[in-house]
Amino acid sequence: MKLRNRLVAAVTGVTVVALALSFVPLYLLIRALEISDLDNALFRQATALAQHLPGTYYAGHPLDEGHADVPESIDPTPRYTAIYGPDTRLESASESFAGQAPASLAALGLRRALPWDGVAVDLELGETRLRGVVMPTGDQGEALLYAVSKSTVEDDTATLFELLLLIFVCAAGATALIARWLGERLARDVHSVAHVARLVAEGDLAARVGDPRAMGADETRSLASDLDHMISRLDEVVSSQRRFISHAAHELRSPLASLRGELQLALRRDRDVDGYRAALREMLSSVDALIALAEDLLRLARAQGGAPATRARAKVADIVREALRMARGHVDDRGVTITVPPAIDEFPVEVRGAAADLARALRNLIDNAVVHSPPGGEVRVEVVVVEGGVELAVVDQGPGIPVEDQPHIFTPFFRGAGGESHEGAGLGLSIARGLTENSGGRLALDPRHTGGARMVLHLAFAENVSPA
Missing domain, CATH: 3.30.565.10 (Histidine kinase-like ATPase, C-terminal domain)
Structure with missing residues (x-):
């Protein structure tokens, strides 16, 4: 995978995870607060209704219609009320239930004695989802179900979900675009450095990255500057080696040429013993010069070998x-x-x-x-x-x-x-x-x-x- 694609995937992935870890708890928290506000309002209104309910209803007769005050709802919200007898069975319900009120407290999932301050429950009436509270009322063991539609909470949380989803998608998309732009810019700088490195590997020591200020990041600018400096030093070393070889060849050629000339002269004409002895002395002098030069070259190579400082x-x-x-x-x-x-x-x-x-x-x-x-x-x-x-x-x-x-x-x-x-x-x-x-x-x-x-x-x- 290319550097650009890896960068886009990594940055976008981190952003998506960070947004998810932020938005999911936020959504759940706001939903919980909305339901908590609704429950508090229902408990207050159910308590007020339970205080005067024993004198206003008769078993088998429908309860009075009415409206509930729901937080953050401008329009009146119909309420759903029902009375359950000591045997936990339905005795009376408001007409808003349209005959579909739960037949017993067990149908609401309540199989134990109710606490004195009541309990919140969820129920469904056809396609309508309700949120209600069940609390004791009267002195005969009756119970009151007081419920309203959850549409306000659901509408608010749905709007919040859509808003968070829109922000999530936009943020992830923007991050991907920015990461792609940064990846392309970084990849361009890396490709420039790599191109120069390939040219140098092929023997072009004149290649340079150029002005490092054109690079995007400080790291690539530093890399380009260091690479150019390294190439310059390498060029100097190679040039020095070439000069060294040229000078060494020149120094070796002089005694070798002298030695060759003496040998040719010795072979060209006959000489007496003293003449041959003089020629041999000249040859020996040239050989000594060659040996001295070879020893100096060997010492120089050892001295310039970069050996660490001795502890002697x-x-x-x-x-x-x-x-x-x-x-x-x-x-x-x-x-x-x-x-x-x-x-x-x-x-x-x-x-x-x-x-x-x-x-x-x-x-x-x-x-x-x-x-x-x-x-x-x-x-x-x-x-x-x-x-x-x-x-x-x-x-x-x-x-x-x-x-x-x-x-x-x-x-x-x-x-x-x-x-x-x-x-x-x-x-x-x-x-x-x-x-x-x-x-x-x-x-x-x-x-x-x-x-x-x-x-x-x-x-x-x-x-x-x-x-x-």
Whole structure:
């Protein structure tokens, strides 16, 4: 069943049940009040008639005709009266009964002694339905039946029933129409969202729901906005993956092309032993470049895998010591000096994260600083205790990072202006950020620093650890 039809059925059904639960008790209550008012009037008039009846009638003679005062009746209402003797049999009746008065009290359903204040009864006279009261009269055990037509009550309740039925039908119909309109509007919004979702599933990442304000309900507006945002993020991810694949292919092609060229050259002409040895060294260099790039790509994939923050603990001194050990060869080749705080080996603070991952992230920052430092320059590692953790900062004496390049420095394969002249694939900072975030930390460029670049690793204190 369609959403629109389900909504119409549900809302209309609830309305019908609510109206029925309201109107049925209301109808029964008003009918009961009408009958109660009629009974009270009959009891009063029957009591007044019973007080002077013994001197005004004779057994076997018809009772006097008369009229009764019926509530909410403008016209005089004929009354029906009858006298029953001590043996409960009919002794006399008014001519209004036309000879059809009940022959005994038993015919009225009364088989026990009457209470002193009487009892109300229903009876039928041909097609006329009567409401009456039977009460004791005189001192010989007689009983008086005093009745009138129930047409006033029946007419009032019939009118009430027709009015309530009309309201019921109109309310149910109006509810169904409104529910259908709402269902169509909601279904239209849902169909719009579903259509865009199908287009995206087919590969059209340019599809959008459009202005969410055109949606009817707040929920569908929020859904449309969230879907458009999700598609935009998905488009960014797909575009990023495409750029990543393109850059990776480009980086892989250079050492592969070099390796292929050396192999072709080696096969094209004969060489002496030294010549072949030199060619093999070139090939080995290309293979090493390929292995390094593959390892960096694997580290980047692991770092960006969204792994939860680890609960491991690491000493800051161990992180710095291991990072310096891994970066030593690169530092010696460039002739760059690395300075660290003199008391780093005695630094007692522990931070959250795996020591190997954090050391790798710090090593990448040091390598990046060494690459951009002038020969014989200095790279400074700073350790600062701040609120909630420790900051490890790597400061170089290079040219700094241009403002236009700063938002992109953590993008895989990004090298920036002049980056093509430096070795590496441009993955170091991306890997460092991924490893840091997976450990619950942050990596950022200090934009206020001048005279080079200052990269800051913010690492949270390990649980139950406070700075010394």
